[in-house]
Amino acid sequence: MAGAEYETRWTEQRAKRPVRIANCSGYKADPGYHMKYQAELGDVDFITGDYLAEVNIAENAQAHAEGQHPGWEETAWDGIQQTIEILAEKRIKVIVNGGAHNPKGLAEKVQQLISEKNLPLKVSYVLGDNLFDEVKDVQSKGLPPHLDSDNSEVQVADHTLDLLEKGDKPVVSANAYLGAREIVKGLQEGADIIIAGRVADASPVIGAAWYWYTWKDTDHDALAGALIAGHLIECSGYVTGSNFAGFYEYPLEDLFDLTFGIAEVERDGSCIITKHDAKKGFVTEDTVKCQFLYELQGNIYLNSDVKAILDDIQVKQGDKNRVRVWGIKGAPPPPTTKLAIFYKAGYQSEIVVNATGYGTAEKWDLYEKMMKFGLKRKGILDKFDILEFQRIGIPEPNPRSQLRSTTYLRIFAETSDPAINLGLASLMGEFAMQHFSGFHLSADLRTAVPKPYISYYPALWPQSELKTSVNLLESGKSGAVHTSTFKTTPPPVFQDLGKRDSYETRDPEDLSSFGPTAKARFGDVVLARSGDKGGNANIGFFIPTTLPSSYPPTSPLYAQSWNWLRSFLTIPRLKGMMGESWSDAFWIERVEFPGIMAVHFVVYGVLGRGVSGSSRLDAFAKGMGDWLRDVVVDVPVRFLEGRGKVVENGSEAGGSRL
Incomplete structure (x- = not known):
């Protein structure tokens, strides 16, 4: 198709229908064939890909600087290689952040491929997120404000300021989260x-919709809607059946080898979340609500281009695999953006040992006492940054096998000096024949050998200080590649974030008004999704709508169950449900989304420093929601019976899931 004809077709399409934006990646591990799937299995206008978790760039920064790594994500290149002819044939545009630490290098490689195949495609790359030079010398320049510095109630984790206070923690990467302006x-x-580095996860979708509709940068409601559309499809298959709390009510064969989500974004920013009919996966109100609640910051979702106000969100199932999302409001973005700083923090090691059956609690008491005695005798017990003895699991009563009777002790250690870690490991030999009955190991002790790790400092950076650009590559007749650079500017207006909302329900119902209760697991009547935001965890709970066992929204039980959930699930209640995992060093914020019957919490500090520096077994809080759904609480019998549960003698019969 000739260039003029192509542009005419695009102009006509943009006036007639919503833009179809497909996702091909939510992490660097997603294979390249997902980009090809999205291009070949149906009609889309854009394919976007998010290849970066918070630590990705840092993992490869030093190797890239030493010439041992290309700096960009191999799976992004693989996807483009597999898909390039289809992109040219269908004129599908691609926007990915797979350039990671070296978007220019990946763009040049793609340009070479295009030239070799003589395809009518143009490539560009985004610069301006890499702020390593600006912050590498924190000892003299100081440290930017912490991401949570505006919340006086939040206590940052121990060792959060090591980067500033100690001289042996060099910065390895610093990348600001860019918006969509360079993409547009x-x-x-x-x-x-378009190959970008650390643009925010949803920025490729915002950029695609912004360009399609020629929005102004002050069309905040529309931009906010596109931000949430991007949030909904940015995580691979998370909106099409993966990481879904209600998975067990669906055939297990439907829950893997999924195709990823597509957002049909309307001119006003509302959207329909869907997928190609081919291959597996499903889009329902419940999968969309789960993904909406994932990694939220509360009722305000921030991007460099817009602030999305989420209180009035609505989600409604239409045809099969088509769910409409609307009700998002927008406001000007904050004057700062997130800056992810990673630094060499020291050394980690962990030891995992097993115990079986009788007297397990006492066995762990003995082993911890013995190890601490040995560390004290070596003079290193107080030399650890972190030293935790984590007991994992409880033996099954009257076990039906040895495996059902076996649990773990995980000894996790972080230090600045690897000799301290080695001192811990040496005790495994010293006390090798002084142990409790039945002591055995899961594997060899290679994990006990200290390994260097990088830790995370989430910061704020003024948008006005960013120096951003998009750079277009074009091959001349001689084969030489010419680069045209277009500098970009920050948004024209900002709005301070202000104090985040946090509140208990404003008109709680008397819990006794819901009738008799039974002891049941919380997850028998609610679904949940949880995730991480640095050192913080977010957890959202909601009343399911489209599970096979759900009572329909037209049922009186549906509205009643929401009134119960919002009245029951208070901040003190959540603290109580967290049990021994709660610490007064944490801080909780709570908001509600009545349009989707959800209660949402942010638990500050529960993940320590977060990411690779966290000592938690579940360092990204992905399992936190399912853990809390397994806690036994008093649930009104009417809701249990409405979902097909049999209640006997004041408790759910059998205690099994639906």
């Missing part, structure tokens, strides 16, 4: 493929 400019200048 690249599309306006004719780019078909």
Whole structure:
């Protein structure tokens, strides 16, 4: 198709229908064939990909600087290689952040591929997120404010300021989260493929919709809607059946080898979340609500281009695999953006040992006492940054096998000096024949050998100080590649975030009004999704709508169950449900989303420093929601019976899940 004809077709399409934006990746591990799937299995206008978890860039930063790593994500390149001819044939535009530490390098590699195949495609790359030079010398320049510095109630984790206070913690990477402005400019200048580094996860979707509708940068409601559309599809299959709390009510064969989500974004920013009919997966109100609640910051979702106000969100199932999302409001973005700083923090090691059956609690008491005695005798017990003895699991009563009777002790250690870790490991030999009955190991002790790790400091950085651009590559007749650079500017207006909302329900119902209760697991009547935001965890709970066992929204039980959930699930209640995992060093914020019958919490500090520096077994809080759904609480009998549960003698019969 000739260039003029192509542009005419795009102009006509943009006036007639919503833009279809498909996702091909939510992490660097997603294989390249997902990009090909999205291109070949149906019609889409854009394919976007998020290849970066918070630590990705840092993992490869030093190797890239030493010439031992290309700096970009191999799976992004693999996807483009597999898909390039289809992109040219269908004129699908691609926007990915797979450039990671070296978007220019990946763009040049893609340009070479295009030239070799003589395809009519243009490539550009985004610069400006890499702030390593600006912050590498924190000892003299100081440390930017912590991401949670505006919340006086939050206590940052121990060792959070080691980067500043100790001289042996060099910065390895520092990347600001960019918005969509560079993406929009690249599309306006004719780019078909845009390679970015650390743009925010949803920014490629915002950029695609912004360009399609030629929004102004002050069309905040529309931009906010696109931000949430991007949030809903950014995580691979999380909106099409993966990481879904209600998975057990569906055939297990439907829950893997999934195709990923597609957002059909309307001119006003509302959207329909869907997927290609081919291959497996499903999109329902419940999968969409789960993904909406994932990694939220409360009722305000921030991006460099817009602030999304989420209180009035609505989600409604239409046809099969088509769910409409609307009700998002927008406001100007904050004057700062998130800056992810990673630094060499020291050394980690962990030891895992097993115990079986009788007297397990006493066995762990003995082993911890013995190890601490040995560390004290070596003079290193107080030399650890972190030393935790984590007891994992409880033996099954009257066990039906040895495996059902076996649990773990995980000894996790972080230090600045690897010799301290080695001192811990040496005790395994010293006390090898002084142990409790039945002591055995899961594997060899390679994990006990100290390994260097990088830790995370989430910061704030002024948007006005960013120096951003999009750079368009074009091959001349001689084969030489010419680069045109287009500098970009920050948003024209900002709005301070202000204090985050946090409240208990404003008109609680008397819990006794819901009738008799039975002891049951919380998850028998609610679904949940949890995730991480640095050192904080977020957890959202909601009344399911589209599970096979759900009572329909037209049932009186549906509204009643929401009134019970919002009245029952208070901040003190959550603290109580967290049990021994709660610490007064944590801080909780709570909000509600009545349009989707959800209660949402942010638990500050529960993940320590977060990411690779966290000592938690579940360092990304992905299992926190399912853990809390397994806690036994008093549930009104009417809701249990409404979902097909049999209640006997004041408790759910059998205690099994639906």
